[in-house]
Amino acid sequence: MKKISIILCCLLGWQSQAQNTQISPDGNVKVTFELNPSGKPFYKIWYKNQEVIKQSYMGLELKNTTDLIADFKVIKEEKSTFDETWQPVWGEESHIRNHYNELLVSLHQKTSDRFMNIRFRVYNDGVGFRYEFPEQKHLTYFTVVEEWTEFAMTGDHTAWWIVGDYDTQEYDYTESKLSQIRLLNQGAINHNASQTPFSRTGVQTSLMMKTDSGLYINLHEAALVDYSCMHLNLNDSNFVFQSHLTPDATGDKAHLQAPCHTPWRTIMVSDDARNILASRLILNLNDPCAYEDTSWIKPVKYIGVWWEMISGKSSWAYTDELPSIQLDKVDYTKLKTNGKHAANNQNVRKYIDFAAQHGFDQVLVEGWNVGWEDWFGHKKDYVFDFVTPYPDFDLKALNEYAHSKGVKLMMHHETSSSVRNYERHMHKAYQLMNDYGYNAVKSGYVGDIVPRGEHHYGQWLVNHYLYAVTEAAKYKIMVNAHEAVRPTGLCRTYPNLIGNESARGTEFESFGGNKPFHTTVLPFTRLQGGPMDYTPGIFETQIWNVNPDNGSYARSTLAKQLGLYLTMYSPLQMAADLPENYSKYLDAFQFIKDVPVDWQKSIYLEAEPGRYITVARKDKHSNDWYIGCTANENGHISKLKLNFLDKNKKYEATIYADAKNAHYKNNPKAYTITKRKVDANTTLTLVAKEGGGYAVSIKEIKK
């Protein structure tokens, strides 16, 4: 189903000052474009006649040539409409409507005789725009010193922000007024393996805000390809955000060759927070799927030899005998194991057995390959080869064992951010995966980038991450990249990018904990660009019960952990805890076994950033529905009308909820499981306790 109608109008020709306006299909969102008397472009955005973005200048500062900032004339303005419904390979919905009105402004820079277009797409839930550089004589290769795109806020909004940083997003969110960002900046920086904060008022996108009048505004970008990641730097005297790109090793921000364009800069807006979560604006601004055959891309539910290392109980490394490892010289068979190496044959078989018993698709095994003894913090070039297993990991036998039980192993490629080394070994590594029957890889980019001076979010790495994904596609391999740049909807074009981390994940519950409201923020921010491998499902939230030396605990009840399988949408969902912990709570574990990872439809029932999120999703392959809720430290009471259920069907609901006395701090594992018949007329009242949540499966009762 594809309907495209293009209406060309308003060919304004050469004039000293041009103005034009485009509105969203429902008329609620309006954008205007103008040039000031110096020929500097600017735009404004309104939502239901409220100003959302005040006069905001646009342009790029270039290296060793005239900037693309002023001296512009409008030579053409074209309007068009686009309406299409497309089917993602996987997603929150089986059909996505892409409906927008477009305004394409063609600009000419008089003195330099250069051309630049600005293309706006206006959706019911926001606006995307990008700079385009057509093929032309006087602009071919150019270097961006900085992109100067403004996002002028109308007031001192409340924001849910993390510190602007060239190398990590693994920060806890802070909720504050814009005016408080400077004050709170230093306190918002926790240690990370690689981090480069750039400003006291720098924040990352996607940035979620709320105005005093109740508008929800989200700033992000879409389709970040061969350009550097955009952060935002706030001028807190006037609440104007400036785009701030990630530099390369020499300080330049991007290197472009016309014809080309920047990523989309996105402004989502609504007076209902649920619309921000339901928005498909970011995906829609990305190109359609680049692959002809996507039959090999499948959502995955998995467990892993992982949490026992994260909790400190076990180790990735095989030995403690050497001060450092040189892969081309070491002979592991002559070294003593440290006795804590988790990726050993016996232990991996235990996980495989558990996965097979409970219907998981895959078992991630980290620490299977040689080099983990000194993989971290040395900017080591030849740190891993991605193909050689430790002596106690029988690559062939374990894969055969897994396959015999209907389970796959999931590959792990920690790169230690040594990306040249990864690219050198990538093809052999992918080939090995093909040879042994792996079809998904979790990759990682921990630590400072090699080549030195480059950053995780610079153009060099942005290019690399996508290279890793498109090369993997040639081997029909799905990629879940951790510590890579946060996603910008590229999974539409490259759906084998089935996950990213790119935020503070569950692992930090073992490193001191995430704020209790964390998962009520992430769907408004990090998840806007694509799914996150958040790795929920920690039942033993008190980590000292796994490793007595670890005093940390998850800021979550057990029931909330179940709710996350709904609220943290991902086609790749882990049950992150240890098999023995699930064995203690098999009744609750049933929900994780039941919950699908691919959906026909999703309905955000309740949402308020930093407070709570409740979502209902319909299984892609049945008539069953699932509901999940996450709440902050204050808990939340839901009254859910189930009118989304099929009026002609009956259902049985199983409700996994916090017990009355549950609390994330002192009583996290107190939960109740109740069953009841429900239908489209039912209203459910459900309670998430402090730091709690709930999960509900609603299964069709077949006649």
Next chain:
Amino acid sequence: MKKISIILCCLLGWQSQAQNTQISPDGNVKVTFELNPSGKPFYKIWYKNQEVIKQSYMGLELKNTTDLIADFKVIKEEKSTFDETWQPVWGEESHIRNHYNELLVSLHQKTSDRFMNIRFRVYNDGVGFRYEFPEQKHLTYFTVVEEWTEFAMTGDHTAWWIVGDYDTQEYDYTESKLSQIRLLNQGAINHNASQTPFSRTGVQTSLMMKTDSGLYINLHEAALVDYSCMHLNLNDSNFVFQSHLTPDATGDKAHLQAPCHTPWRTIMVSDDARNILASRLILNLNDPCAYEDTSWIKPVKYIGVWWEMISGKSSWAYTDELPSIQLDKVDYTKLKTNGKHAANNQNVRKYIDFAAQHGFDQVLVEGWNVGWEDWFGHKKDYVFDFVTPYPDFDLKALNEYAHSKGVKLMMHHETSSSVRNYERHMHKAYQLMNDYGYNAVKSGYVGDIVPRGEHHYGQWLVNHYLYAVTEAAKYKIMVNAHEAVRPTGLCRTYPNLIGNESARGTEFESFGGNKPFHTTVLPFTRLQGGPMDYTPGIFETQIWNVNPDNGSYARSTLAKQLGLYLTMYSPLQMAADLPENYSKYLDAFQFIKDVPVDWQKSIYLEAEPGRYITVARKDKHSNDWYIGCTANENGHISKLKLNFLDKNKKYEATIYADAKNAHYKNNPKAYTITKRKVDANTTLTLVAKEGGGYAVSIKEIKK
């Protein structure tokens, strides 16, 4: 034949100041090692009791930790002798003797509890030493801020130097006193596509010097592996050279992981300049061949579709129609050719025919692959794919045509210094070579390095160049890398590295000319580390006869061009001129056809840097000898005793000499060819005119 005897002695133990001495096998070279009262290591070198290197400190400045400069104690000193004769895969000689006395000093840095060794190898023609970092607890990963190795000269020597630069060696040499380097520095810098001079008194190695007392001294390095290239920075108040390493993008000089060592720092010394040329010290300091099978490595004599582009007559590019090229979007079949594209089917066949007719092994074809329209100067990432030919180059048919005539095509991989892109495409490119029957590639690194901020001579690139060579070996491919770091004898270990450029080659004769003395310097400097693809054989030295728009001319007579096939030793020799120019001088061309590219034995008959070089070489596969001479702008008269000939054999000599009125400026193509019988008792008097030279073939008269 392998004789190794190790004599351990002088276990000095802990003491506040240690001194030890090692001498060369013939007793002429002496090195001493000491610590000063602060525990700073230093060394001195003598030759026949003359001081060559005055007290010179040694050490390394490290990042964020105690430097390896002072606070050392000697814990052990070991002496040993080594004597072995080995057979290179190709070379100036079929057997090379590696005979040295070694002094290994084990040092302990007290406060930091770290260990460092300094290993000296003392040869009859000089000294090599390196720093070694054994496996230890308190020194694993470390970053070198600078290596502080001194080479303290005894006076204001005469030097033949080029400007110290992180990115190019393509400078003309300057002959001056050390004290004049600062004054002459700026004038010695000509434009290059990528250049980064670092100091007014910075010079490159190998550096050739002559003392007032007639000693010849050469400073260089051997076995540069995974470290950055060493330049020298002169303190011209005391004539002390400081090592100066090439920085990475962040300014650091090298990143090391113990156990490891630096390259060898080499000091060659003799009172006879011929010994410098005959020295095998650099090769001997390299590791033995790393490959088991070297049967696929063969010296190559070749012509190329090249000089017509260098002279400006033809172009690498196929079209002039587009302002820039995006390889993934352009369709060349829809573009008009510029009519000057040399790598077209018809023209390449002409070269193949010529090669077959005259017995050349290979035909290099540059500009065969898509992307040349804007390959240069843009730091373009995806600049070439190395596998897609232009529409007018039929990859399959041309290779088949060549093979049918007993000729191979030679591959060309210009990387435009976009090394990530090269590594991404390298394996497919090598595979394509295998598929079509190529076995040698000329690679190029023109322009600034991508990743940006890295330099041609930094550790990152040093690692890359060797990676390209060792990966090529997996495909049995020989590599001739242009614009790569200058060689340091690695061809012993990796003999498929059959050539490098890494200096100002013949191409500059078309870009304004090389100084007439250029080829009397290069063997003393650039060639110390390994062969150069100098591309001699320009018969039409007046380039305007090739391209009327080019006013340049070679500072050489035609006869000297023949002499270069001897004086510029290489297993890879090009006949660089156009077939039509050779057709005009077929009698002289006979020498190029005759001259071998691999040798049993080489005897330097005469040598004085900057003045003249005359060498006799015996064919590896016959009893024939060849002599070549190159002279500077003043010419040279040789009286050559042929007592190296077999006393029991008779020979016929063919002498290709400058005519009496020849002169590189006004009468370069005046030559004479004479034949005469010679034997071991013959003395030949031969004259090289101004900027001239000569060549002689001495063929055994078989009974």
